[in-house]
Amino acid sequence: MGGARSKDGLEALKERLLAGDTRALARAISLVEGGGEAGRQMTQLTFTHAGSAFVVGVTGIPGAGKSTLVDGLATLYRKADERVGVVAVDPSSAFSGGALLGDRIRMQRHTSDPGVFIRSMATRQHLGGLAVATPAVVDLIDAAGHQRILIETVGVGQDEIEVIEMADTVVVAMVPGLGDDVQAIKAGILEVADIFVINKSDHEGADRLHQELENLRGLVEHPKGEWVSPIVRTVATTGEGIEELRAAIEQHAADPRNRPRRQERLRRAWARRLRELIDEGLWSRLLEAMPLAQEMDGLVAEIAGRRRDPFSVAESILRRVRLKAGK
Ligand SMILES: Nc1nc2c(ncn2[C@@H]2O[C@H](COP(=O)(O)OP(=O)(O)O)[C@@H](O)[C@H]2O)c(=O)[nH]1
Ligand SMILES: [Mg+2]
Numbered sequence: 001m002g003g004a005r006s007k008d009g010l011e012a013l014k015e016r017l018l019a020g021d022t023r024a025l026a027r028a029i030s031l032v033e034g035g036g037e038a039g040r041q042m043t044q045l046t047f048t049h050a051g052s053a054f055v056v057g058v059t060g061i062p063g064a065g066k067s068t069l070v071d072g073l074a075t076l077y078r079k080a081d082e083r084v085g086v087v088a089v090d091p092s093s094a095f096s097g098g099a100l101l102g103d104r105i106r107m108q109r110h111t112s113d114p115g116v117f118i119r120s121m122a123t124r125q126h127l128g129g130l131a132v133a134t135p136a137v138v139d140l141i142d143a144a145g146h147q148r149i150l151i152e153t154v155g156v157g158q159d160e161i162e163v164i165e166m167a168d169t170v171v172v173a174m175v176p177g178l179g180d181d182v183q184a185i186k187a188g189i190l191e192v193a194d195i196f197v198i199n200k201s202d203h204e205g206a207d208r209l210h211q212e213l214e215n216l217r218g219l220v221e222h223p224k225g226e227w228v229s230p231i232v233r234t235v236a237t238t239g240e241g242i243e244e245l246r247a248a249i250e251q252h253a254a255d256p257r258n259r260p261r262r263q264e265r266l267r268r269a270w271a272r273r274l275r276e277l278i279d280e281g282l283w284s285r286l287l288e289a290m291p292l293a294q295e296m297d298g299l300v301a302e303i304a305g306r307r308r309d310p311f312s313v314a315e316s317i318l319r320r321v322r323l324k325a326g327k
Contacts, residue, residue, distance in 0.1 A: 010038060014045045017144050020083075022114055025144045029119060032136045043136050050139035053085070055149045056249055057167030059160065064173040065199035066152045068236035069245070076246050077148045078115055085141035085149040088120040089134055089163060117141055131162035132273070138166065164192055165269045168262055169252045171245070173197045174213070176205030190216065192265070193229050194258070195248050201233040201241065227258050286321060 016024035028046070032039040056073070058066045067088065074084045110116035119137060121130065138149055151167060153160045164170050172193040177200075196217070198209055213231050230248050234241030252258055287293065299317075302308045 007041075010041055010045060014042070017046065017140065018049055020145045022117060022144075025117060025140060026119075028140050029137050032140060033121070033133055035133075039136075043139070046140060046143040049143040051142065053138075053142035053147055053149045054169075054253060055138060055142075055151065055167045057151045057153065057164040057170045058173060059153045059164050059170065060173030060197075060199075061175075061178075062154055064175050065234075065236040066154075066173050069171075069173060069197065069199060069234065069242070070150045070152050072234075072236055072239055072242040073150060073246060073249075074110065074116055074148075076242060078110075078113065081115075082148050083146040084116045085138070085144075085146035086116065086118040087134060087137055087141070087149065087151045088118070089130055089151065089153040089160065090120055090122060117144070117146055130160065132276070134163045135166045135269075135273075161192065162269065162272070165265050169194045169249050171195045171197055171249070173199050174209060175200040176203050176209040194227070194252050195245070196229055196231045197241075197245060198231060198233045199236050202235045202238075206233060225257065227252065227255055227261075290320065292317065 013024050013028055017028050028042050031042050058070055060066050070086055070088075074086060077084045110118060119141070121134060121137065134151065134153075138151065141149055151163065153163055170192045172190075172195070174196065176198060196213055198206055198213070200206075210231060210233070217229060217231075230251075232241055232245045232248050234245055236242065299308070299313050303310050303313060
């Protein structure tokens with residue numbers, strides 16, 4: 001015990017994780033969330049073991065019924081004997097101190113089932129933000145052998161759009177009766193929606209929302225013969241329509257026309273991530289090579305005082321940098 005941070009400790013942890021040990025998985029996730037060196041090594045050790053799970057992203061405004069939908073899907077997948085992972089990305093839980101009470105009660109049904117692994121993530125605790133932490137956590141759950149992973153996010157910030165881009169199929173959940181601004185759906189979210197869900201179809205206004213969505217869907221460019229995101233109606237609390245949603249996800253996953261789009265989405269996300277890592281690395285090496293921190297204060301003050309412009313200050317620093325290959 002206590003050796004999880006040593007190299008051997010991490011190796012042993014990795015082996016247990018790959019064997020599907022839930023406690024090892026939870027421990028590895030904590031390391032990754034911590035953002036330190038051990039977390040980075042854990043990601044490196046497990047990276048090539050991930051990538052085979054099918055990841056479904058469910059996004060929508062708070063209260064749309066995402067958790068209830070995810071729970072319904074998880075239950076269906078369990079009936080088919082698939083191991084399920086659930087990642088609830090909930091910035092609001094940073095304030096309430098954890099999953100909402102309703103979520104906790106719902107999740108309790110699965111707590112005695114080792115075939116379901118549930119993790120909720122709040123923004124606050126993550127270095128590098130959710131866009132970095134969530135895919136890393138999903139990969140760990142994947143490497144631990146959970147074939148179906150459901151990510152729940154509130155579709156608001158750029159971070160979350162980036163999170164959802166990692167999913168194989170993206171479900172956008174909406175609810176009727178919120179007026180005709182179509183719930184402030186961001187153009188970005190609309191474009192990544194592979195399936196629309198009208199949840200709370202038992203509420204008034206479902207027909208109207210359905211019509212609005214069809215109109216909106218018509219506005220998004222669809223090259224001929226491309227996948228047109230279906231609209232599925234559900235009442236998540238009774239389970240109505242969940243089977244149809246599962247089938248729509250299946251169809252989207254199996255449709256060969258969707259492969260290029262999915263690959264492009266993934267490629268874009270990894271290109272961004274790689275770029276970030278290089279940026280971070282360059283910056284920290286730069287600071288190692290020349291202790292700029294103090295000098296920066298003075299330079300920033302000069303810029304703020306309009307005595308020098310930011311372009312020439314940046315240029316003067318960069319001129320002092322000699323990029324060297326290797327160490
Ligand atoms: N009437 C009705 N209530 C629902 C439905 N789906 C979810 N709810 C309720 O709406 C509330 C918010 O659901 P939740 O799944 O926590 O939404 P989330 O914030 O998007 O995760 C809960 O009280 C649910 O029981 C539905 O289809 N019909
Ligand atoms: Mg929720």
